[in-house]
Each structure stands twice: as C-alpha cells, then as structure tokens.
Amino acid sequence: MKCADEFRSREITAPLVEEIANSLRRPVRIMEVCGTHTMSIFRHGIRSLLPEGITLLSGPGCPVCVTPASHIDAFLAAADLPQVTIATFGDLIRVPGAERSLAGARASGARVEIVYSPMDALTLAQLEPERTVLFPAIGFETTAPTIAATILAAERLGLTNFLIIAAGKTMPHALEALMADPELRVDGLLCPGHVSAIIGSEAYRPLADRHHLACAVAGFEPADILSGLLSLIRQINEGRPGVDNCYTRVVTAEGNSRAQHLISEVFAPADSEWRGLGTIPGSGLVLREQYRRFDGMEQLAIPVQPVRELKGCRCGEILKGRLLPPDCPLYGTACTPLQPIGPCMVSNEGTCAAYFRYSGRKTSTARQEPKPLSVS
Amino acid sequence: MCLAIPMQVVELKGGGDPLLDPQVALVESDGVRKEIRLEMADRIPAVGEYVIIHAGFAIRTLTVEDAEYNLSLMRRMAEVLESEGRLPGAVP
Amino acid sequence: MKTDSIISLDHGSGGLASQNLISGLFLKYLTCPQLRDLEDCAMLGEYAGRIAFSTDSYVVDPLFFPGGDIGSLAVHGTINDLAMRGARPLALSLALIIEEGFSFASLERIIASVARASEAAGVAIVTGDTKVVPKGKADGLFVNTTGIGLASHRHDISVKKAQPGDAVIISGTLADHGITIMSCQAGIDLGGDIESDTQPLHRLVGALLEEDAGLVHVLRDPTRGGLATTLCEIAQSSGVDIVVEEDRLPIRPSVSTACEMIGLDPLYLANEGKCIIICDQDGAEDILQLVRRMPEGRDAALIGWVHEGQDGRVSLTTRIGGSRLLEPLTGQPLPRIC
Numbered sequence: 001m002k003c004a005d006e007f008r009s010r011e012i013t014a015p016l017v018e019e020i021a022n023s024l025r026r027p028v029r030i031m032e033v034c035g036t037h038t039m040s041i042f043r044h045g046i047r048s049l050l051p052e053g054i055t056l057l058s059g060p061g062c063p064v065c066v067t068p069a070s071h072i073d074a075f076l077a078a079a080d081l082p083q084v085t086i087a088t089f090g091d092l093i094r095v096p097g098a099e100r101s102l103a104g105a106r107a108s109g110a111r112v113e114i115v116y117s118p119m120d121a122l123t124l125a126q127l128e129p130e131r132t133v134l135f136p137a138i139g140f141e142t143t144a145p146t147i148a149a150t151i152l153a154a155e156r157l158g159l160t161n162f163l164i165i166a167a168g169k170t171m172p173h174a175l176e177a178l179m180a181d182p183e184l185r186v187d188g189l190l191c192p193g194h195v196s197a198i199i200g201s202e203a204y205r206p207l208a209d210r211h212h213l214a215c216a217v218a219g220f221e222p223a224d225i226l227s228g229l230l231s232l233i234r235q236i237n238e239g240r241p242g243v244d245n246c247y248t249r250v251v252t253a254e255g256n257s258r259a260q261h262l263i264s265e266v267f268a269p270a271d272s273e274w275r276g277l278g279t280i281p282g283s284g285l286v287l288r289e290q291y292r293r294f295d296g297m298e299q300l301a302i303p304v305q306p307v308r309e310l311k312g313c314r315c316g317e318i319l320k321g322r323l324l325p326p327d328c329p330l331y332g333t334a335c336t337p338l339q340p341i342g343p344c345m346v347s348n349e350g351t352c353a354a355y356f357r358y359s360g361r362k363t364s365t366a367r368q369e370p371k372p373l374s375v376s
Numbered sequence: 377m378c379l380a381i382p383m384q385v386v387e388l389k390g391g392g393d394p395l396l397d398p399q400v401a402l403v404e405s406d407g408v409r410k411e412i413r414l415e416m417a418d419r420i421p422a423v424g425e426y427v428i429i430h431a432g433f434a435i436r437t438l439t440v441e442d443a444e445y446n447l448s449l450m451r452r453m454a455e456v457l458e459s460e461g462r463l464p465g466a467v468p
Numbered sequence: 469m470k471t472d473s474i475i476s477l478d479h480g481s482g483g484l485a486s487q488n489l490i491s492g493l494f495l496k497y498l499t500c501p502q503l504r505d506l507e508d509c510a511m512l513g514e515y516a517g518r519i520a521f522s523t524d525s526y527v528v529d530p531l532f533f534p535g536g537d538i539g540s541l542a543v544h545g546t547i548n549d550l551a552m553r554g555a556r557p558l559a560l561s562l563a564l565i566i567e568e569g570f571s572f573a574s575l576e577r578i579i580a581s582v583a584r585a586s587e588a589a590g591v592a593i594v595t596g597d598t599k600v601v602p603k604g605k606a607d608g609l610f611v612n613t614t615g616i617g618l619a620s621h622r623h624d625i626s627v628k629k630a631q632p633g634d635a636v637i638i639s640g641t642l643a644d645h646g647i648t649i650m651s652c653q654a655g656i657d658l659g660g661d662i663e664s665d666t667q668p669l670h671r672l673v674g675a676l677l678e679e680d681a682g683l684v685h686v687l688r689d690p691t692r693g694g695l696a697t698t699l700c701e702i703a704q705s706s707g708v709d710i711v712v713e714e715d716r717l718p719i720r721p722s723v724s725t726a727c728e729m730i731g732l733d734p735l736y737l738a739n740e741g742k743c744i745i746i747c748d749q750d751g752a753e754d755i756l757q758l759v760r761r762m763p764e765g766r767d768a769a770l771i772g773w774v775h776e777g778q779d780g781r782v783s784l785t786t787r788i789g790g791s792r793l794l795e796p797l798t799g800q801p802l803p804r805i806c
Contacts, residue, residue: 043733248445407662
C-alpha cells in the first residue's frame with residue numbers, strides 16, 4: 001500500500017521524534033506487549049531516536065515466546081507419531097521444549113511443514129488423507145479467529161484427519177495480572193494494534209481505570225509507534241491516563257464483532273500457563289465441547305505434560321523490569337539465542353536476545369551455527 | 377504478535393457455495409498477489425478497497441479514505457509541531 | 469537408447485545403464501571435448517598465474533523456481549566464488565547424487581540448464597561424476613560443482629582488505645533469490661515480477677579489475693545469510709565497522725511486499741547474482757558507473773561506508789533516521805506470523 005510508505009517517511013516521523021523529546025518531563029517506563037511492536041521498534045531503530053528517560057520494556061506479547069515448554073513437548077509428542085504431519089507457523093520451529101524443538105524433530109525424521117495460514121494446514125489435510133495433519137494453534141486474539149474459521153471449515157468439509165492443539169492466549173487477563181503486580185512499575189502501555197482490531201480499544205478501559213495506566217493503541221509503522229509513545233507521554237504529563245486510539249484506520253472502540261463471534265463459537269476461556277510467568281486465570285483458549293473431535297491432545301492420546309518450572313529461569317522478573325538480563329544466572333551461559341530457555345531469549349527481540357546483541361559479543365569462541373536450510 | 381499488512385483488493389472470487397466455493401478476495405501490491413479468506417473481515421470489501429491481512433485472512437476492511445484520514449491527521453500534526461517549534465520560546 | 473522414465477540404482481553402478489546415461493543424456497548436452505574423452509580426469513594445460521580453486525554443493529528445494537533451477541544455480545555459484553577473488557574461471561566439474569526414482573525428464577531439464585548456463589558463461593564442464601543412492605537417502609538431487617580459475621598477481625582481493633573510508637557498493641537489487649525460494653514454499657504468487665537473480669558475475673568482475681588500479685579491496689557475493697551476514701563477515705575479517713543506509717538499498721517493491729507478507733527481512737535473504745564491492749572512496753563513483761553500464765550491474769548502488777572500528781560492527785541507518793545493529797544470521801530465516 002503506497003500509504004504505508006508515508007508512515008515510514010522522515011517527514012512525518014522526525015517532528016514526532018522531536019515532540020517526544022520536548023514533551024518528556026520525567027523518566028517514564030512504557031511497556032509494549034506485542035512481538036510485532038518489539039520487532040518494528042527494533043527494525044526501524046526507534047530506540048536510538050528516543051530521548052534518555054524513556055525506558056521501553058518488552059512485555060510478554062510474543063505468543064511463541066510464552067507458549068510453555070509443556071505445550072511444545074505436546075507438539076513434539078504428536079510429531080513423533082509416524083502418521084502425523086505437523087503444519088505450523090514458522091515462528092515455532094526453533095522454540096525448545098524440555099529438550100528438543102520442532103526443528104530437532106524434523107531433523108530426526110518427523111514431518112514438519114511450515115505454513116503461512118491455518119487454512120494451508122487444512123488444505124494439506126485434504127491433499128493427504130492418509131496422514132493426520134496437526135496444527136499447533138498458538139497466537140493471540142488476532143490469530144484465534146483464523147483458527148476458529150479453519151475449524152468450522154474442517155467441520156463443514158467433514159474432515160477426520162485435521163487436528164489442532166489449542167494453545168492460544170488472550171491479552172486482557174494477562175495484562176491485568178501483570179499490572180496488578182506491585183513490583184511492576186509501568187506508567188504507560190503501548191497496546192497491540194491488531195489484537196485491538198479484534199477486541200476493540202475499549203477493552204483496555206478497565207485496565208486504565210483500575211491501575212491509573214496510560215494506554216495508547218498503536219499500529220506498527222514507525223509513525224504509528226511514535227504517535228502512540230507521544231500520546232502516552234502526554235497522558236502521563238497531564239495525569240489523565242486513559243485509552244487513546246492512535247490506530248483509528250484499523251481499530252474501533254468495540255472491535256470486530258464478527259471475529260469475536262468466531263472465537264467464542266469455537267473456543268472457551270480457560271486458565272493458561274505462560275512460559276516464565278506461571279498460570280494466569282482465564283487467559284487461554286480451549287476448544288468447546290462440540291469441537292473436541294478436533295482436539296489433538298484427546299484424539300492422539302497425548303499425555304498432558306507436567307507443568308515444569310524452567311530451573312533458574314528469571315524471565316518473569318525480567319519481563320517486569322526488575323532484573324536486567326546480565327543479572328540472570330543463566331544469561332549467556334545456559335541460555336543463549338541459539339539455545340534459549342525462557343521467552344526473553346526465545347524471541348529474536350525478547351529483552352535478553354536483544355541485550356545479547358546490543359552488548360556485543362565479548363568472546364570470540366567459535367559459535368556452532370546450525371547450517372541454514374538451503375536456498376542454494 | 378500480529379504481523380499484518382494492508383493490501384488492495386483487485387478481485388472478489390467465489391461465493392457460489394459457502395462450503396465448496398467460499399468467497400475470497402484476491403489482493404495485490406506491487407505485482408505480488410494472494411488469495412485471502414474473508415470469514416473474519418468486519419465487512420466484505422469492494423474491489424479497490426484495502427484489507428489488513430493476517431495469516432491469510434482479512435482482519436479489517438478499510439477504504440482509501442480511512443487510511444488517508446489517519447495519514448492526514450499525522451501530517452497535520454507534523455506540520456503543527458514544526459510550526460510550533462519555530463515560534464521563539466514555544467512551550468512544549 | 470531406451471529412454472527410462474526414472475533413474476534407478478543401475479544408472480549409478482558404472483555398468484551399461486551408467487554408460488547409457490552418460491552418452492545419452494550428459495554428453496547430449498555437455499559438449500566439451502575433454503568431457504567427451506571420458507578420461508578419469510581432465511587435463512587443463514599450463515597456465516601462468518595464481519590458481520584459484522572453489523567448490524560448492526547445491527541442495528536447493530524446490531529444484532525448479534522462477535528465474536532458474538538447481539543446475540543454473542550450481543554453474544553460477546561456483547563461477548562467482550572464483551570471481552570474488554578476482555579469478556577468471558577456467559573450468560568446472562559437475563557431480564550429481566541422484567535419489568533412486570528421480571524423474572528422467574527432470575534430470576534432462578536440469579542438465580540442459582547446466583549446459584545453457586555453462587555455454588552462456590563461457591566456462592565448460594570438463595569432468596563429472598554421477599552416483600545414485602537408494603530411495604530416501606537423498607532429497608531428489610544433490611549437485612556439486614568445483615571450479616578452477618586463474619588470478620593475476622596484479623590483484624589481491626580479499627575479505628580482509630576493507631579500509632576505513634572505503635565505499636560499499638552493491639551490484640544490484642537485494643533478496644530476489646531468497647524471496648523467490650521462500651515464496652514458493654509459502655504459496656505466494658509472485659505475479660511474474662520476482663525471480664531468482666542467479667547469474668554469473670565473472671564478466672562484471674573482469675571489467676572491474678581491467679580498469680582497476682588496486683582500488684577494489686573486497687568482493688563478496690551475499691549468498692546465504694544475505695547482505696547483512698556477509699557485511700558482518702567482511703567487517704569481522706577486516707577489523708572495521710561498516711554503516712549502510714536503508715534509503716540507499718536497492719530492493720524491488722514486489723520483493724519488499726513479499727517480505728512484509730511473510731515476515732522476512734530482505735537483508736538476510738540470499739542473493740545469487742550480486743556482489744558487494746568495497747573500494748577506495750576516490751574511485752567509488754567511477755566504479756559505480758562502470759558497474760551500472762554492465763547488464764549484470766544495472767541496479768548497482770552505493771549503500772554505505774567503512775569506518776574505523778575493531779569489533780566488526782555493522783549498522784544500518786534506518787529510513788527514519790534511527791540506527792540498528794546488523795548481526796549475522798543465526799540459523800535459517802523463518803517466516804513469521806508474530
């Protein structure tokens with residue numbers, strides 16, 4: 001879209017950067033809870049443009065990163081079954097469970113395919129009726145309706161070889177749990193633009209009211225992010241925290257009701273374990289009774305993996321901004337970008353992974369980099 | 377968590393049967409084309425409108441005006457900020 | 469010769485079936501006299517100069533893609549490795565490992581492509597080998613090409629020779645090959661505009677070095693890992709820092725859009741027909757114009773500069789004036805949804 005280029009032009013972003021610097025009166029701590037925000041901030045070098053005094057915390061908004069090891073192990077248990085093909089988003093391929101990742105399983109002979117859409121997994125099931133195709137259904141409220149629509153299509157088509165493992169999570173309860181923690185001192189929240197397209201900007205109102213928290217719903221282009229940050233600083237300055245929708249072209253106050261209905265038709269809320277954070281009530285999605293025949297855990301008799309504390313993992317505290325990565329005993333030794341343990345390192349842009357990169361590689365010990373899959 | 381990009385709808389296909397021939401949108405940008413599902417779009421787009429796409433689905437339909445309104449607001453803000461900056465002793 | 473429709477283990481055993489494959493298929497397309505002699509090795513003659521030697525194996529999936537196939541890729545890739553040290557390619561070898569059951573028609577298509585690429589580049593296949601492995605032991609077809617080249621003593625192009633102040637030039641658009649491959653895998657229709665950029669660069673390099681009086685310090689083709697990873701290698705080896713500007717990077721709009729759609733960064737996607745030229749700042753403009761005049765270098769651009777530094781840091785000045793570090797790629801680029 002030609003318009004998108006404009007949202008990246010210096011003409012628009014430079015004045016915003018300047019105004020942010022001019023408006024900042026005291027140090028502020030702002031959390032962004034969307035992996036795509038983290039990526040965009042990094043990609044456009046936004047941190048390098050912000051004044052000292054703005055601390056940008058990266059929250060647990062990367063569904064891949066917060067998928068617990070027990071779920072990954074369930075995906076792996078399915079992958080090990082000879083008749084099963086795992087069709088998954090690319091993001092999940094290298095995330096480790098207790099010991100292995102899907103990439104590791106593929107290397108050992110499991111069939112693991114990367115898909116761009118859950119519908120592609122469905123198509124695969126139609127093309128290979130002798131295989132059972134399993135889709136690890138991770139994601140937040142932006143992705144959940146796509147999976148719901150896929151389940152409904154599978155039902156209408158009468159498919160018996162398509163399954164999911166429901167691992168989706170929802171934002172509001174998780175945000176509440178985070179903000180309710182007195183240890184976490186956050187002045188403002190940069191709200192995820194596309195989740196908000198689904199749930200509506202008003203979803204953050206209770207959060208803003210209860211915790212006196214400035215909220216800004218922002219899109220993902222640099223101009224969007226900078227507008228969001230500026231809005232937060234102004235709200236903080238004026239002592240009037242509320243919910244400002246800075247992404248009006250995509251987000252409405254009530255959200256997308258069609259998408260919301262899709263979610264509630266197929267899924268029900270449930271308690272859910274977040275990697276590094278523990279169990280947050282009501283923050284997960286499970287298949288409703290009438291769609292249980294698509295439940296991979298049941299249909300493939302996959303044992304529920306025990307909730308496992310990642311020994312020594314301090315991600316919870318890092319996510320809350322209480323610890324810096326080097327303070328974690330596992331950082332740089334047991335936990336590295338190539339062999340991550342907790343979500344902060346699993347994501348390319350998680351706090352620890354980003355820190356690892358920015359602080360430079362101090363040692364020159366030969367890194368065993370896995371050979372990239374061939375493009376030549 | 378939600379990589380999604382806007383693309384323009386160049387054709388609407390199917391719709392003959394919700395099961396075997398669901399309605400889909402063909403989107404295009406700079407010569408790249410993709411078929412996009414419409415089950416979760418807030419409204420079905422018309423050809424020429426834009427959709428925000430995530431995981432092969434349209435999550436939001438917008439008119440060019442919607443997009444440009446947002447942009448023009450930002451532009452106007454940028455202009456105002458710039459002109460304010462030029463006033464001596466301007467209060468931030 | 470009876471045309472078999474698939475390759476069997478017999479074809480690799482050295483017996484009659486092998487002979488038939490060689491005479492009926494390979495020699496039909498690959499016409500270099502040394503190859504036809506079918507000796508155990510090819511004799512190349514006597515040359516004055518430094519001998520350059522390179523090898524590469526090709527396991528690309530899919531085998532056929534817009535703009536090329538595993539065959540043309542294999543020819544161009546090894547030619548380019550020689551060219552990147554300023555060597556004139558003299559000859560190539562071609563070794564195939566074929567999975568039992570591979571389609572004969574596909575093999576023929578690939579060999580024809582190898583022959584076309586070799587002829588167009590003016591570098592002959594002079595020796596070869598074929599093995600067939602049982603079903604399941606190879607993913608269709610693996611290809612290896614090894615190349616011999618000749619480098620004059622006048623030039624000493626090396627990854628260690630970048631100097632602070634040098635200009636960084638890229639010979640054309642980025643990520644074309646990588647996004648072509650990834651898009652095939654993601655089922656995105658590229659609308660005919662995007663295709664692999666696989667092409668030989670030895671003529672471009674030849675022209676460059678013809679004029680050159682030691683101004684060209686580094687040549688490197690940004691294949692796996694893309695521009696970013698390759699710049700990191702150069703910075704590390706040369707003990708310098710490099711800064712490139714996002715605004716200056718030549719990327720086709722369609723490539724950019726496809727990357728956005730599947731969540732890939734074009735700076736980390738493979739290029740198979742491009743080279744990074746690091747040269748003295750005084751000669752940079754002339755070198756850029758020379759490269760642009762050649763068909764292989766039509767979209768060449770000056771993209772950045774080499775700076776003092778010891779950590780081998782590469783950074784990108786973003787479109788909006790920010791700055792970010794470019795690190796080498798760890799593992800393979802993966803499409804993203806989050």
